[in-house]
Amino acid sequence: MSHSEKKSFELQELAKLTNTKLEGDPRHRIVGVADLSHASSDEASFLGHPRYEKKVKDSRAGVIIIRPDAPRITAHNFLLTDDPYGTFQKVVELVYADQVETTGFEGIHPTAVIHPTAKVGEDVAIGPHVVIDKGARIGKGTEIRSGAMIGLEAVIGEDCMIHSHVVIKERCTLGDRVLIQPGTIIGVCGYGFKQDQQGRHQKLHHYGIVEIHDDVEIGPNAMIARARFHKTVIGEGTKIDGLVEIGHNVQIGKHCIIVGQSVVAGSTKLGDYIMIGSNVAIDGHLDIASGAMIRAFSGVTKSIKGPGAYGGFPTQGLAQNNRMDVLLRNIGKHVERIKELEKRVLELESGK
Incomplete structure (x- = not known):
């Protein structure tokens, strides 16, 4: 993207817009x-972060x-703030304020297939080849981008963004300001089977829904399974x-955070403000x-009863898990030490 496509600001203006103190050239x-x-x-x-202070010296x-x-x-221009990351994000948004357009399609595209019983609100944008089913x-x-599919009697709230090739299956509901990235499927039938006497697996159909609350964001190619009878719920924010x-x-x-490639198996309940690596x-x-933080690559096999940091497989308190990691890294030394001690014991017992 060329500089001509972005806005420009003098530092004195940026300082005012971001409520920061300027040290340096106000006209830069x-x-x-x-x-x-x-x-x-x-x-x-x-x-x-202080670990990057050395990079300041060489930065242009x-x-x-x-x-x-x-x-x-070094003698740079500086903007002073208690929240550098948050202030930088404000600057990003100011610079790119005119670059919010990401598609050339407006309104309802003529290739979209909308069932006559579906209800579409004001100022809705529906891209090419979108399908909106009966009663949705x-x-x-x-805004619903190209190739998305909105199922039978599904409900999508106000000011949502549904990206390309998203599937929202029958009767699932989304609150307001929900963002779903490309390729994600909401409301797929849960992974449930019953084994018969011959060892064959018979599918258990799922008749519940997925209920997604306000201000939720879901990344690309995620999967949220519908409940068997009631509902799978993704809480606000x-x-x-x-x-x-996410299982049935x-x-x-x-306000939970769940980072990529994690799996939550069926019927598990997560509290509020949980962070999962x-x-x-x-x-x-x-x-x-609520308040639990689970380190990346952990395996949780038992309920977590209190807030705090956890990690490992099976998951335990993070401090204990770190101690176990140190012991495992040194297990070779311990084995050699045990062998040496066993040898000395045998020598003592034999009178040598």
């Missing part, structure tokens, strides 16, 4: 943003956003990364307490 002009290593003299950057950034107590290693309802201001699988009847609370597997029919 900024037209872009970048990290410390790649920023040029007309781009803004930020120092988000036109202004660096820092905390007031951060060392001034689309709230005002929602929860953010689910790509390639995550799972209940997820408010990548590649975490959580077994079914468990309860995970």
Whole structure:
């Protein structure tokens, strides 16, 4: 993207717009943003952690956003704030304010197939080859991108963004301001089978729904299974990364974070404000307490009863898990030490 497509700001203007204190040239002009290593003299950057202070010295950034107590290693322009990362995001949004358009299609595309009983609200955008089934309802201001499928009697709230090739199956419901990235499927039949006397697996059909509350975001190619009879729930403000699988009847609370390639098996209940790292597997029919934080690559086989940090397989308190990791890394030394001690015991017993 060329600089001519972005807005530009003098530093004195940026300081006012971001409510920060400027140290440096108030007339210096900024037209872009970048990290410390790649920023040029007309781009803004930020120092988000003390470990990157050495990069400030070599950075060519036109202004660096820092905390007031951060060392001034070189003679840069600085914007001072208690929240460098949040302030940098404000600058990003200011610079790219005119770049919000991501499609050339407006209104309802003529190739969209909309059942005559479906209800579409005001200012809804429906892209090419979208299918909206019987009795579905689309709230005002929602945008549905090309190739998406909205199932029978599904309900989508206001100001939602449904990206390309998303499938929202029958009777599932979405609240307001929900964002779903490409390729995700909401309401697939849960993975349930009954084994007969001959060992063959008979499918158990699922008749429940998925209920997604306001301000939820779901990444690309994720899968949320419908409940067998009642509902799978994703609570308000929860953010689910790509390639995550949520099993049938799972209940997820408010403002949780679930990072990519994690799996929550059926009928497990997650409280509020839980953080789950990548590649975490959580077994079914468990309860995970509000405020729990689970380290990446952990396996949860028992309920977690209190807030705090957990990790490992099977999952335990993170401090204990870290101690176990240290012991395992040194297990070779311990084995050799045990062998030496056994040898000495044998020598003593034999009188040598």
